[in-house]
Amino acid sequence: MKSTLLFDFTVDKAAKTVFITREFDAPLSLVWDAYTKQEILDQWWAPKPYASKTKAMDFKVGGRRFYAMVSPEGQERWSVQKYTSITPKTNFKMFNAFADKDETLELPGSDWDFNFSEQNGKTKVSISIYNESLARLEKMIEMGFKEGYAMQMQNLDELLVTLSQRK
Amino acid sequence: MRRDIFQAIADPTRRAILVLIAAQAMTPNALAEHFDTTRQAVSKHLRILTECELVKQEYQGREIYYQLEIKKMKEIDKWLEQFRKIWEDRFTQLDKVLLKLKSNKK
Numbered sequence: 001m002k003s004t005l006l007f008d009f010t011v012d013k014a015a016k017t018v019f020i021t022r023e024f025d026a027p028l029s030l031v032w033d034a035y036t037k038q039e040i041l042d043q044w045w046a047p048k049p050y051a052s053k054t055k056a057m058d059f060k061v062g063g064r065r066f067y068a069m070v071s072p073e074g075q076e077r078w079s080v081q082k083y084t085s086i087t088p089k090t091n092f093k094m095f096n097a098f099a100d101k102d103e104t105l106e107l108p109g110s111d112w113d114f115n116f117s118e119q120n121g122k123t124k125v126s127i128s129i130y131n132e133s134l135a136r137l138e139k140m141i142e143m144g145f146k147e148g149y150a151m152q153m154q155n156l157d158e159l160l161v162t163l164s165q166r167k
Numbered sequence: 168m169r170r171d172i173f174q175a176i177a178d179p180t181r182r183a184i185l186v187l188i189a190a191q192a193m194t195p196n197a198l199a200e201h202f203d204t205t206r207q208a209v210s211k212h213l214r215i216l217t218e219c220e221l222v223k224q225e226y227q228g229r230e231i232y233y234q235l236e237i238k239k240m241k242e243i244d245k246w247l248e249q250f251r252k253i254w255e256d257r258f259t260q261l262d263k264v265l266l267k268l269k270s271n272k273k
Binding site for chain 1: 250251252253254255256257258260261262263264265266268269272
């Protein structure tokens, strides 16, 4: 059985925006926490084999998350996410930019908009990412996830096994 | 004028056209039957897709058939697929984390 959770991914190059929608089999409050609490974010934000390491996070308007994607070789790629708007358990917006280890931003960055809604015990998250330049989007892909980045299908398989055992 | 392929596939009607002709080459008239828009609108979409080299025309007698330019489509896919995979992977990890959090609560 394939996962039946909705996943939609589109890129509108003209509008310089990426739209991502995903459903999660969990209540809204839990999914909201997963996106807004550093100890949970670090468990999933970095695609394997990378690890996410949050150095500082203050989830409030005007606050920020300063974190790194760490490669298996220990190479750190820093980013800053500044929270520009928060409506608890409904929406939050942030400005995301690459940075150096001293938190000096590399502009331009991108604007992220997260929307959360719950229906029948499932939570839908819609994300839009606006990039001033599409070249930056290509850089985003290139930088953190060059060769060596491999989809870990085991993750999905493990999950499905766990899920089917529960039923 | 050189068109932007990403702009071309951003339009839902054009994406639907690509899906239809992926199955078989079609004439503009046959394609128009699948949409609520005018034949002219469909022709305009086809022109944009042709300019982007996403489709190619083939003449059979007096009819023009449009077919998918598979090589070009693969180029786009390759680029987008990388980004899509990053998110897929990320979300799969989040699924696991949520599962764990849910069972901790019980």
